[in-house]
Amino acid sequence: MVDIIVCIKQIFDLGQIKVDATSKRPITEGVARKISDFDKNALEETLRIKEKHGGTVLALIGGTKEAAKEALAMGADEAVIYSADTDSLGTATILAEIIQKMKYDLILCGEASVDEFSFQTGPRLAQALGIPVLTYARKMEIKDNEVIVERNLETRYEVAKARLPALVTVTKEINEPRIPTLLQILGASKKKLTEISPAKPESGVETLSITAIEMKRKEVILKDIKELARVVISEKS
């Protein structure tokens, strides 16, 4: 039996965001929100661990009821939502404060949120809770009160283990998240959903502006295939 907390952030669906032609700022008005991709992988992994070992899955969500309903429909037993308009340090502080009062064996997070890509929340949360952290997990298993993970370190894979309780951040390659069925969606409304309003902690980092990088084609006209080959070879070298 493993009691797991999965930390989830709800973000704007980046695929729907358009950029204002003049200010280069993203237009978020009317854009749908979704569970951040890697966090969905983390949720899926918790469900797989629960299916194998038993236990409970609590989804701790920085976002709205919509994200909570989706997490519950996917299979989380309970969801807690909170408002998270802060940076990685602030989010980790809020999460640590909530989680300290809870019983858990394992905490899962996505390796990063796909809107900010700070890669910090998971490790900062583990630090605040004083538990071991294993990042970038592409495979994981629970054995004899330990978590064993295969970490993707880009140039190599590393296998490492930690005693429970521990925190693991997962990569996208770890699994393919399930899509909830109609019956699971209808069943989600019967599960426990709590809304909390933690005090907003001091932010370490304040985002001042976000502007899109202008992408321009080089618009080079080449005479023939030989010239194209020369350009490709020279750019490669």
Place this chain on the structure above:
Amino acid sequence: MDFSFTEEQELFRKAVREFCEKKIAPFANEIDEKGEIPQKVLEDMASFGLLGITIPREYGGSGADFITAAIATEEIARADISMATAVYYLVEAGWGFLINRYGSKKAKEEILPDVTRGKTFLGIASTEAAGGSDVAAISTMMTKEGEKLVVNGSKTFISGVREATKYGGGYVTVVKTSPELARKGLSLCYLPVKDIPGITTNVFKQMGRDGISTGAIIIKNVEIPSHYLIGDWNRGFYYAMEGFNCARPLVAAACIGAAEKALESGIEYIKERLVFGSPLAKFEGMQFQVAENYTKLESARLLVYKAAWMLDQMYANNRFSHKEINKAVASAKLIAPTVAFDIIKDVLIWHGAYGYTKEAGLEKGLRGVASYIMGAEGAQNIMKLIIGRELLGKEFDPC
């Protein structure tokens, strides 16, 4: 008045869209070119709970209402605009609902779990060579012979004949049981077709929507058990009309789903495509077409969901008379195929010569939607007759 879907319906649409994008859309060209929905797609749809979605949980379904069923139809048709996959889904959703409502317990236990598991196909067999719209002229006979029912006759332009003979399954079949009573002498039965002595089938080559077959069933002294009678003897006309009322909003939802996808892709295209140094979308003529098509699509969509909502209200809360339902359903079925055809045609033209290619993927939508202008699941002129009859009064019914 509140035009919004429930939170659950919104979440379901999101989930179905994701499912369809991953599990159906990648096969859309193959479905049209090979003229078959891959078995894996059907298995995935069954696992996801889409097949027989309106059938109750006790038989493996999801017990979905018609708004929910329409949402799924719309999304499936967006993923496969040839309409084939949506048609496979919607005939089972519409007619599975009817079997559950009027079929015997024994028949339901035998038939429905295999439908929801995706193991067998369930369709509707009404049309005959002498006509489809004139239901009273149906000549396929069913007689009682001891404990058995015996069926003789033939059905034609029936969806899913190849699938039902390949995977097993059968049809909600409209048969004549008391010829002297015209439409009041019709009954409904479930007719299995795979490996049944006396059943022969053939499949027609179609203009489009090839992923699900259309064919004929010849029925010669076919014996079926008495529990395959659906509902009461000689009440078949009313059950069939009810079944069509359940299936038609879904047909209309499929049409708007295909058209939505086409319009969205068309809008993206004209924003990118440069002509005389400007995007096509900068031309007023294009903007007018976009606006007109969007407005027509929204009108059709509203009629579709109104009809589905009215059906749900009728079944859940006993609201609305059959006359009101008939009018709402026929209006949705009347407008949606034509609107969808016109939109896909316009978007195809926006793409110029590329639109005429198979690669553009638009022509299969045009061919698919055309089947519902031709008259599948009820001819357009019949929809007009229904609406006219409900507005003018029964005494003006020409049938």
